[in-house]
């Protein structure tokens with residue numbers, strides 16, 4: 286059996302079905318933040334997604350302006366849940382050591398916050414990223430995150446570990 290050479294193919298637009306094309310993001314933003322996948326019907330269909338830094342790997346699904354706004358709102362309530370987590374561990378050492386501790390805390394807290402969110406929303410933990418969310422999941426994220434603090438997430442994780 287012959288196998289086709291695997292070639293990276295771009296995502297399809299979930300709104301109009303057109304094949305996305307890889308462009309420099311300056312086409313969208315006026316200045317470049319790396320590459321982006323835009324709908325083949327862009328700008329008539331206003332759906333696009335950026336790429337992981339320095340790659341042509343999309344950051345999530347193509348999003349239209351409504352979904353992009355919803356993702357922004359979701360990030361605005363979700364991100365502080367891990368970005369503020371280092372306050373739980375204060376006082377931290379000064380200088381370089383302290384900055385390293387903050388980075389480590391953020392990394393752990395972010396993983397926990399996503400595990401918590403995945404559990405709440407009912408998606409698999411490793412598939413849980415706001416970049417992959419649809420409109421409903423973004424709205425659920427906003428609702429859920431408004432009701433908790435970084436301390437609640439830490440407590441949730443601790444309880445889960447103890448009952449596991």
Ligand SMILES: [Zn+2]
Pocket residue numbers: 298299300301302303324325326330331332
């Ligand atoms: Zn489209």
